[in-house]
Amino acid sequence: MKLGLVVDLDTCVGCHACATACKQWNTSGTIGPLSDERPHGKDPSGSWLNRIHSYEVGDSPHSKTVNIPMSCMHCETADCVTVCPTGASYKREEDGIVLIDQDKCMGCNLCSWACPYGARELDADSGTMKKCTLCVDRIYDEQLPEAERQPACVLTCPTSSRVFGDFDDPDSQVSKLTRERAGQQLMPELGYNPVNTYLPPRNPKQQDKIEISPMQGVRQLVNRIINR
Amino acid sequence: MHPAFSVLIFTVTSGAGYGLLAWLGAGQMLGFTQTYTIGLQLTLGVMAMVLITIGLFSSTMHLANPKNAWRSFSRFRTSWLSREAVFAVLLYPIASVYAAAILWQWPMINLWAGLSMAFALIILFTTSMIYASLKTIRQWNTPMVPALFMAYALMSGGLLFVAVSGFFGVLNPQLLIVVMALVVITLALKMVYFFWQGKPTGATIQTATGFSQASVRLLDAGHSAPTFLNREFGYQVAADFLLRLRIVMTFTVFMLPLVLLYWVFNSPEIVEVLVGAWVIMMAGLLLERWLFFAEARHVVRLYQGDQRT
Numbered sequence: 419m420k421l422g423l424v425v426d427l428d429t430c431v432g433c434h435a436c437a438t439a440c441k442q443w444n445t446s447g448t449i450g451p452l453s454d455e456r457p458h459g460k461d462p463s464g465s466w467l468n469r470i471h472s473y474e475v476g477d478s479p480h481s482k483t484v485n486i487p488m489s490c491m492h493c494e495t496a497d498c499v500t501v502c503p504t505g506a507s508y509k510r511e512e513d514g515i516v517l518i519d520q521d522k523c524m525g526c527n528l529c530s531w532a533c534p535y536g537a538r539e540l541d542a543d544s545g546t547m548k549k550c551t552l553c554v555d556r557i558y559d560e561q562l563p564e565a566e567r568q569p570a571c572v573l574t575c576p577t578s579s580r581v582f583g584d585f586d587d588p589d590s591q592v593s594k595l596t597r598e599r600a601g602q603q604l605m606p607e608l609g610y611n612p613v614n615t616y617l618p619p620r621n622p623k624q625q626d627k628i629e630i631s632p633m634q635g636v637r638q639l640v641n642r643i644i645n646r
Numbered sequence: 647m648h649p650a651f652s653v654l655i656f657t658v659t660s661g662a663g664y665g666l667l668a669w670l671g672a673g674q675m676l677g678f679t680q681t682y683t684i685g686l687q688l689t690l691g692v693m694a695m696v697l698i699t700i701g702l703f704s705s706t707m708h709l710a711n712p713k714n715a716w717r718s719f720s721r722f723r724t725s726w727l728s729r730e731a732v733f734a735v736l737l738y739p740i741a742s743v744y745a746a747a748i749l750w751q752w753p754m755i756n757l758w759a760g761l762s763m764a765f766a767l768i769i770l771f772t773t774s775m776i777y778a779s780l781k782t783i784r785q786w787n788t789p790m791v792p793a794l795f796m797a798y799a800l801m802s803g804g805l806l807f808v809a810v811s812g813f814f815g816v817l818n819p820q821l822l823i824v825v826m827a828l829v830v831i832t833l834a835l836k837m838v839y840f841f842w843q844g845k846p847t848g849a850t851i852q853t854a855t856g857f858s859q860a861s862v863r864l865l866d867a868g869h870s871a872p873t874f875l876n877r878e879f880g881y882q883v884a885a886d887f888l889l890r891l892r893i894v895m896t897f898t899v900f901m902l903p904l905v906l907l908y909w910v911f912n913s914p915e916i917v918e919v920l921v922g923a924w925v926i927m928m929a930g931l932l933l934e935r936w937l938f939f940a941e942a943r944h945v946v947r948l949y950q951g952d953q954r955t
Contacts, residue, residue, distance in 0.1 A: 434868070461871035469873075471949050472866040475857045483865065486855060488949060497781065503728035504717035522717055525710025528727055530878065531647075534782045534849075536946040539874040545710030602856050605849055605945065608781050616856055 419513040420585040421552055422492050422613035423572070424592045424601060428620050430579040432485030436571035437468040440489070440550070443570035448555045449520055453543030465539040467550040468571055475619075484619060487580075489571070490537035490550035491604070491612030492516050498529035498538060506547070513584075514613060515552045523547050534608050557582070585613055647783065648881045649939035652707035657773060658802075658931045660701025661795065664766040665803020666694040667741065671763030673807075675756055678818060686814050687748045690807065695741055702734060726779055730772035737765045770796045784848040784955055785942040790839045797832040802931060804828055805903060805924045812910070812917030822911045826904060833900040836934075840892070843941065848955050854948035864951035879944040891937055898930025 444467055445452040454464030468489040475484045496516050499507045506522035507529050523546040530538040530547060538549045553569035556562065566573065572582045583592035595601060601615035670690050673679030679687060706712055721728040744758035774795035777786040804825040811817045852858045906923035910916060943955045
């Protein structure tokens with residue numbers, strides 16, 4: 419199995435609900451509380467496992483706002499695991515999820531240096547590294563109804579821009595979406611081979627050319643002169 | 647990259663220590679410490695180990711959860727940091743036997759001198775590979791980084807070696823030439839590194855976001871106050887200030903010590919000057935290490951609005 423996420427950049431509206439749901443679920447999940455510093459102060463800070471960046475792509479007037487949610491890509495070549503000196507960081511053989519054993523981490527920050535996607539953040543309170551677990555404590559929980567055995571960010575997304583599934587299965591929804599919509603990896607040239615893929619925005623519909631009759635042209639000209 | 651002061655102290659201080667130990671071991675094997683008294687050899691060895699130990703203690707200061715530091719010996723097969731930790735600890739018994747071999751003049755002394763030197767060089771290499779193995783920081787991901795780290799260590803350790811030898815009046819002027827040559831070689835290597843670093847290359851905001859055919863600008867970073875990622879990777883210093891610091895660094899690490907070395911070479915009666923030269927070089931090396939971090943630009947910065955690394 420190769421579990422991961424597909425994020426549709428066409429429909430993501432940048433509402434940060436995935437990040438909030440992630441924080442809410444994981445702060446009481448297997449990796450312990452995600453602590454905050456000065457939560458009610460002027461400059462609140464804290465560990466989040468998912469962050470959303472908004473970009474302007476293209477030049478005005480043909481530009482587009484694109485929101486890119488970033489969490490762990492559960493890379494196939496995960497350097498964050500290789501560099502870890504304590505063995506706290508590991509990649510599960512059975513489903514490819516990259517996790518951190520909170521009891522082994524010594525907080526040296528080296529894995530966060532090795533990660534190109536900013537997926538790892540040091541928890542200032544526990545002194546250990548925190549990262550996306552792909553809600554490993556949800557997706558296998560047989561106490562939950564089957565439809566809810568999905569990561570919190572996927573369940574909460576109001577535009578269904580996030581899809582969870584097995585990339586090793588060619589018939590899974592994530593594989594189909596990646597295939598049909600030309601899903602791509604971020605920063606592939608570094609060679610980490612991230613599992614999560616991003617679906618590029620669809621091309622906007624071509625605007626039909628507006629025909630203007632000679633009479634309409636004269637009316638427009640008169641209107642412009644009067645307005646002035 | 648945010649320059650953590652404890653890591654600067656660690657790499658500079660223990661670097662000089664390992665360099666000094668490598669010089670002592672080489673002196674034993676090549677025979678240029680034959681005229682040195684047992685006391686002087688032990689003094690040099692103890693100085694090296696004190697510098698190394700200060701550095702290693704400093705390095706544990708940057709750990710956020712040091713109670714798990716003992717686990718860092720467990721991933722020798724994959725992690726350069728783990729390899730560094732293992733070799734750094736193994737050096738202590740080896741150096742202790744070497745010290746005993748000096749004290750009681752054991753016949754096997756060359757073996758222990760050679761082992762101490764080899765371990766010192768291996769540890770320097772493993773430390774530098776922690777940085778050089780990171781594909782995320784193109785300024786570090788180069789074979790020049792291990793070469794520079796080892797050159798700095800042999801240079802600063804060598805200067806301390808001749809300074810202490812000179813202080814006790816047993817300085818061989820040929821060693822001064824070797825140290826001067828090391829300073830010149832390291833300077834040349836650093837200049838090559840600076841020119842190479844100035845070339846724009848590597849990941850851009852286009853490859854980071856996947857929009858390779860369009861201009862991309864950050865509208866909103868998604869947080870209202872700096873995060874761990876901003877603090878760790880978003881370290882920003884004005885470019886002209888960095889340039890000025892590079893000039894100061896070049897003078898303190900290379901030019902001034904080189905002039906002082908040449909001065910002592912011509913008039914050996916003022917050999918104590920070398921101690922001052924070493925202090926200047928160490929201060930310069932701290933600045934060099936600070937620059938090494940401050941000038942390194944992690945690719946995460948592309949998601950925070952940088953156009954290129």
